[in-house]
Amino acid sequence: MEIKRTIKYQADRVRGFGREVMSVPGCEKLKDCIQCGTCSGVCPLSIYMDFTPRQVMALTREDFKNEVLASHTIWLCASCYACTVECPREIRITDIMYELKQRAIHEGVYPKRFPIPVLAQEFTTMVRQHGRVSEGLLVTKLYLKTNPIAALGMAKLGMGLMKTGRFSLKQENIKQRADLARIVATVDNESVKA
Amino acid sequence: MRYGYFPGCSLKGTGRAYEESLLPVMQHLGVEMVELDDWSCCGATAYMAVDEGKACALAARNLALAEQGGFAQVMAPCSACYLVLNKTQHFMQDYPAMRRLVDKALGSVGLKVSNDTPVRHPLDILLNDVGLDAVKQKVTRPLKGLKVAPYYGCQIVRPYSTFDDQADPVSMDQLLQALGAEVIDWPLKTKCCGGSLTGTLPEAGLRLSYILLKEAKKRGADLIATVCPLCQFNLDGYHDKIEAKWEPVRVPTVYFSQLMGLAFGMPANRLGLQRGFIPMPSLPRAEAVAA
Numbered sequence: 001m002e003i004k005r006t007i008k009y010q011a012d013r014v015r016g017f018g019r020e021v022m023s024v025p026g027c028e029k030l031k032d033c034i035q036c037g038t039c040s041g042v043c044p045l046s047i048y049m050d051f052t053p054r055q056v057m058a059l060t061r062e063d064f065k066n067e068v069l070a071s072h073t074i075w076l077c078a079s080c081y082a083c084t085v086e087c088p089r090e091i092r093i094t095d096i097m098y099e100l101k102q103r104a105i106h107e108g109v110y111p112k113r114f115p116i117p118v119l120a121q122e123f124t125t126m127v128r129q130h131g132r133v134s135e136g137l138l139v140t141k142l143y144l145k146t147n148p149i150a151a152l153g154m155a156k157l158g159m160g161l162m163k164t165g166r167f168s169l170k171q172e173n174i175k176q177r178a179d180l181a182r183i184v185a186t187v188d189n190e191s192v193k194a
Numbered sequence: 195m196r197y198g199y200f201p202g203c204s205l206k207g208t209g210r211a212y213e214e215s216l217l218p219v220m221q222h223l224g225v226e227m228v229e230l231d232d233w234s235c236c237g238a239t240a241y242m243a244v245d246e247g248k249a250c251a252l253a254a255r256n257l258a259l260a261e262q263g264g265f266a267q268v269m270a271p272c273s274a275c276y277l278v279l280n281k282t283q284h285f286m287q288d289y290p291a292m293r294r295l296v297d298k299a300l301g302s303v304g305l306k307v308s309n310d311t312p313v314r315h316p317l318d319i320l321l322n323d324v325g326l327d328a329v330k331q332k333v334t335r336p337l338k339g340l341k342v343a344p345y346y347g348c349q350i351v352r353p354y355s356t357f358d359d360q361a362d363p364v365s366m367d368q369l370l371q372a373l374g375a376e377v378i379d380w381p382l383k384t385k386c387c388g389g390s391l392t393g394t395l396p397e398a399g400l401r402l403s404y405i406l407l408k409e410a411k412k413r414g415a416d417l418i419a420t421v422c423p424l425c426q427f428n429l430d431g432y433h434d435k436i437e438a439k440w441e442p443v444r445v446p447t448v449y450f451s452q453l454m455g456l457a458f459g460m461p462a463n464r465l466g467l468q469r470g471f472i473p474m475p476s477l478p479r480a481e482a483v484a485a
Contacts, residue, residue: 025246025289044386048398076398079239080386081352085360094353101243115394116243123240127252131234133203139393157431164469166208175232179303183255186299187247 131174198265209423211466336374
């Protein structure tokens with residue numbers, strides 16, 4: 001058993017993190033959080049989280065960047081928007097989770113056994129290159145990259161999908177792939193400037 | 195009634211039974227669905243987790259294509275596509291900086307978006323444009339005696355509820371009743387199915403699908419009706435794993451559009467019903483219904 005300090009000190013904070021997150025579109029209202037815990041109560045996945053959504057809101061606002069970005073919570077969020085709809089302060093909690101995921105991916109600090117960031121990146125790469133997602137191909141790539149052994153456990157499901165005509169390794173493509181690449185590049189350019 | 199149809203990636207893949215049933219059903223009701231030329235992925239939830247600006251620009255490309263094609267309205271049957279396209283419109287409206295970014299990105303390839311094309315769900319269109327009376331008139335084989343649990347899932351009513359109640363939606367209930375089915379009362383209409391977590395973190399995700407199936411079974415549902423390709427996949431595809439971990443809860447899950455097709459007298463294999471893992475129960479015989 002690893003002995004760790006469980007109490008957070010002020011010195012653990014990364015100054016300015018909370019303010020930075022709150023400056024992103026959709027995340028402004030985090031400042032209004034009253035820590036009522038409604039989000040944690042309605043979240044169907046909070047029972048698996050290391051920090052509940054309420055705690056993530058408090059930690060983010062108080063600049064505990066390292067704790068929040070390394071948490072399982074942001075990867076367990078399934079984007080069901082129950083918290084966002086129920087929040088009495090109209091905080092868009094799901095969007096804040098998205099923002100935290102983006103920052104964790106950007107800084108490469110996500111828990112290694114969680115395949116969700118890998119899925120997100122394979123997904124965006126496929127869309128950028130081809131314009132569409134070919135589900136069979138995406139899932140196959142994901143398993144080969146993260147957990148080839150678990151792929152064996154999925155073989156039966158894959159065979160079933162093939163039999164019912166729902167699985168294909170063919171890559172779908174749009175015609176205007178050059179346009180799409182240009183749209184993405186323009187956004188990239190602008191973000192760097194900003 | 196003419197709509198620019200945005201199928202999204204799933205309706206061409208794992209969710210193709212949704213498209214296979216929706217197209218003939220809508221045509222039967224006089225609704226014209228014209229697939230947007232060269233549509234691209236909506237961005238889904240994965241893109242939002244990587245880059246908001248790109249996610250919006252990619253979604254907005256599709257809105258621009260709809261405008262270019264002269265469509266006054268877009269139909270998006272997949273819940274994730276429906277949410278993302280609506281969310282993009284909200285973002286562009288609420289945040290001028292996002293609007294400028296999207297305008298610039300689309301402008302680089304000569305596209306323009308005025309952001310006033312409503313993106314609508316088939317349920318909304320069926321209830322508010324077509325009307326339940328018109329649906330009823332087409333029913334030749336009422337689904338009498340079939341107990342259905344209407345399952346809406348997350349993303350068509352949350353967070354941008356435009357045509358139904360966020361906590362207790364009723365549009366699909368009304369539609370199923372118009373088809374002659376018996377709608378069971380259950381509290382999990384909008385509870386999350388686990389989304390993509392069933393694949394990425396099954397130890398957490400599968401439990402959510404299990405709870406839905408268990409409750410539907412407990413309340414005597416013959417089947418679950420859904421509006422979302424991911425919900426259908428989750429509730430239909432993992433029964434072996436669910437059974438190994440908990441108990442058998444083999445309630446079939448089909449698209450509402452497949453039930454419409456059956457009630458309109460269309461053959462099951464032309465509605466993609468052969469693509470599910472848990473077979474649909476046989477309908478009461480037509481003569482028995484008439485009697």
